[in-house]
Amino acid sequence: MNDVARAEVEDFLYHEAALLDAWRLDEWLALLTDDATYRVPSNDQPESDPKAALFTIADDMRRMRARVARLKDPHAHAESPRSRTRRLISNVRIVEQAPLRVEANFVVYRYRGNEDVRTYVGRYRYTLVRQDGGLRIKAREAILDAMELASLGTVSFIL
């Protein structure tokens, strides 16, 4: 199989970011494989295993679907009214071709109500697979740089 080029990966990550920023969550779910995982480790244990350490988020596909269903419900008060987010993704690197492992830096600006902006800074770690001709997400981890969430408060939207 031919190597995947960085440009294709970047296009894919930008597309994902655009879906999330637009709250097109069902379309976002369609980018994930059936066995996909989404994780946000605790800030003080950025390199851990959710089987042995407490994470902020450690979803399998079932819980991700439930998360999306929840976020679409107006009774998900933390995101009702919804946050407005804007994701900037940069420094995209393919660190391995098989499996296709990708790392990227992110800045996610989050506006909630009339509050000051909350800025989430960190890096993504992805495992991607090719499926039906396109790329799909098998694993997605958002590792925050902040020592603690502190003034960021919650991760009630999809980071």
Add this chain to the structure above:
Amino acid sequence: MSASRIVLNEPQQHRFEINRAALVDAAIFREEQERIFERCWLYVGHESEVRAPGDFRTRMVCGRPLILCRDSRNELRVFLNTCRHRGTVVCREAQGNAERYTCFYHGWTYDRDGRLYAVPGQSAYPPNFNRSELGLKEPPRVEAYRGFVFLNFDANAVPLREYLGSAVENIDLVLDQSPSGRMEMIHGTQEYDNRANWKLLVENSYDDYHLLTTHATWLDYLKSSGVEVKRPEKGHVLPSHGLGKDLGNGHGTTDNVNFRGRPVAAWIPIYGDAAKPELERIRAELVQRLGPERAKRVADTNRNLLIFPNLVLLDGSSVSVRSFQPLAPDRMRVRAGALGPVEETPLARQVRLDSFLTFYGPGGFATPDDIAALEAVQEGLGAYKEVQWSPLTRGMAKQGEQLNTDEAHLRAFWIQWDKLMRAA
């Protein structure tokens, strides 16, 4: 405003109201630092967080920088993290193991026992300079109950065990989950700010009245995953019977018939089929060790326990140890982690952590809505001068037991708060 006008308590008239200034006013905030936080037993951490000589964790409690650590004899110690010379924090890492604590500013060095070990250029000090008097200071009182370490800034405070009073029975119920009676903090800490007054989180932590409305989506998640959520019986708001209990000294707890999943030992489909035999094994061990009645008490009831003023044990979908530090009238920092039996199998540990995340924490399916609620309250309290009073009277006209959706246990908190604020 004097604190005596904050809590209006007229039991005969069934009136109990909180003046909202208690949640907003800067002078009251400063006063409660002195009258409550500098006089009550405050949670520092758990003994399992430091295990070997030299292990340390730095903490902030009541604005004081602290080192929770093990000394050279592996005794648990708490030092005030401030150099005796100019005041610098001598330990600037969140956690680790230290042979010595060296202040980087002028190089004063302390050993694991807090003794001042070396002072560069000591000969320039006058003859009355005495190194043995200049060790790291400790809070006036440090005591522990079954692994939970507390401090008190009041040297004359009653012993911790006496302060905890009947709350220990509820702590013991949590610790009975472990065959050896020993639990440990699991790696991974959730630390986050809440833009609300700390007392709002006290109330929220064991007020079950808000469950159906604030956590509607969490209940939907449980239902959709195959958990039976019954319609409330007559006189109830929630799917199961539960009590709210005043435990004295401002402590209180809910005491509920469980309907949710619990790692000890109430399996729900979310845990997966592979975990079913493991949870059956855990329950069998409970029954064998504690007898059927006590085992049922441990596994089939859940509780949210407040240790006055700012420690909460959430023994529900998992066990969370949550404490919070007031930073300003409208701001607090929350620190929460997961507690588990020391002898837990990897599979049981995995279930415990997974179950934790279904409800608790800044990325969970429920806690973010609690935080949103508290922040919405705080915003509304901007009108505290025009809308002065909040009623807290649920269950007040009733004789006998109080439900978890009544407010007797919350009133107990406020009565203790008021008593301390008005004490001489």
